Amino acid sequence: MIQNTDVAVIGAGPAGANAALAAASHGFSVTLIDEQPAAGGQVWRAKSTAILDAPATLETVAGNRLRKEIDDSLVNHIGAARVWQIERGGEGSTLYVLRQGRSEVLHARALIIATGAREFVQPVPGWTTPGVLGLAGATALFKQEMALPGKRTIVSGTGPLVFFVATEIRRLGGEVAAVITPNSRGDWLRCLPAMLSHADLLLRGGRWIADLILAGIPICWRHAVTRVEGETQVAGVEFRKLTADWSPTGPARRIDGDSLCIGNGLIPATEAAQLAGLGLEYSLGLGGWVPCEAADGGTHLTDVFLCGDGTGIRGAAAAELHGRLAGLSAAQHLGADTSAERDRLRAPFDRAARFGMAMTSLSIPRAGLTRLTTEETIVCRCESLSRTDIAAEITSGARSTNAVKSGLRAGMGPCGGKFCQTTVARMIAEAEGRAEADVPPPTPRPPLRPVPVAALAGDFSYSDLPIPKPAPL
Known part of the structure; x- marks a missing residue:
């Protein structure tokens, strides 16, 4: 089944949820998609139903307030769902979403990507x-x-x-x-x-x-x-x-x-942005490789917008404001006048980003960090590859993360490279005497997340397949 929406938002953390609310406040239909059942992301993660009576923390209060705002808005929140493919073409973007064991299709006039970060x-x-x-x-x-x-x-x-x-x-x-x-x-x-x-x-x-x-x-x-x-x-x-x-x-x-x-530290999750057709640039102060982004969450693709830690590690306070900016930019693209609202948000966002980037600077890797990984240390958990295995592949001529991935399957396991690719890139840079900025991450391919074959196959009966009769002897 194909559904249509004015704005699709991938990720319901502080950035994505606020982007959805900002776009919806201008009367546009908004679909908010997230892997977690409830909005809030990692920072404002919802409590299990078994501990709802536990004392509230600052994160709980902020998350509950956000979830109520979404419930009271016109945002269509789809939880426990995974976007596994993004296609561009015509007017807008087409998302393939795994939900309740089925693959659904969503077409959006504007796409906001707020996929957050992963841990290193x-x-x-x-x-x-x-x-x-x-x-x-x-x-x-x-x-x-x-x-x-x-x-x-x-x-x-x-x-x-x-x-x-x-x-x-x-x-x-x-x-x-x-x-x-x-x-x-x-x-x-x-x-x-x-x-x-x-x-x-x-x-x-x-x-x-x-x-x-x-x-x-x-x-x-x-x-x-x-x-x-x-x-x-x-x-x-x-x-x-x-x-x-x-x-x-x-x-x-x-x-x-x-x-x-x-x-x-944290590293921006860039795979969805890359799959949507955006390039990457290296920014040490933002956590490494980040998608190319213009002002207020815009990109060179006029209907694709970015916000939150997926564009650089600036912290939750900045992500919330960045989400609003991106949501308002998407609304502007669809015909609303949001200039005044965005003008009011820029200074608070800059202040919050300054604080967040100071915290990010504490995790900027130094040259000796890689020496903690000894020769026998497992680097790729999915394929049980040690530093020695990967070093041998680099020595044999694998001078890119794509080459190591092709030769050893590092990054092709269930985690999709989230645990190993940063280490692999740094090993290549060190072995080749190059800067980490010269070793980009591997090219992402669909599916972004594991998808059951049954979900791709759709609904059909084997008895309906046109199987020809055996040829006569």
Whole structure:
């Protein structure tokens, strides 16, 4: 069945949901599509029905307010659905959507892509051991289920998320063994001028760190986990001090724990934008490769718009405002006059983006980070490929991520390269003596997400197939 809408929005996080509301406020039909059943994205993820009576957090309050706005609007929200293909042609875009085991088709006059970001974890020996979670994955566990990763958790990583995760574990009754971060106190102090643009967020982050210090939780500044111990379950970690370029140095130290939350920042999710026909450019300050974007979420494709962390990691506050700008730009494209509204949003967006990019700068990788990945470390989890396997493929002549993907299937597994492609690109850059900006990600191909063959086949009966009779002998 083919459906039509004025505006289709992919992603119902802070950016996508606000883009949908802004476009709908001008009378256009808007269809909002998201993989989660309820709107809110990763930041404002809805609670499970089993814990609705739990005390509300700031994220819960913001998410509930957003979900009510959508319910009270004319936005058609389609949850638990996956966009797996985008086609351009004629007037607008055609989306292929997997929903309830069936593939549906949606045609939109304007398309807004708000696919957010994915987490990056620098592979270290043992990082695939059960009991290891990404920092972002841990926050989803807290917000949706109020569940803990373990009884005694080590928290490691860059930026503010490491302190948020550690504080949430304590709030939920868990034990934090230690916080281990490559950042130094000096790194944080250098961000202070930009952080003053959002004093409320700065104060909140200060409270997280103060809570940990007052509780006596060790904070190991300028350190990183170098090995995860345990066969079938995390038993502890080894960690070492880092040099200024984040190379491990000095003797390894050890700490016990039954779980590890680890992360090295966020990377924009660009596959949908690429599939829609947009090119990429490299911006270290925005998290790496980002789609080419014009002002207010516009692109060189006049009916395609972008917003949120998928265009660069600027944080939730900026994503919310960026979504409104993109939604208003789409409405302008369809005939509404939204110039005055967009003018009012630009200064607040710039302030929020300044704060968010300061936080992103704490996760900008340094040269020594790749040295945490030893030769035997698994890099591609789906295909069980080690650093040695990938290095051999590069040595044999694979000088692009596409070439490594073709030769070893790295990035062709269920995750679609989300865990390995950044590491592969950095390995190529290092081996070739090139900048990471010279090694683009592989070309995305449909399906963007796994699709059952039955959904592609559609409704038919095998008895109706025109099978010819056997030829006479």
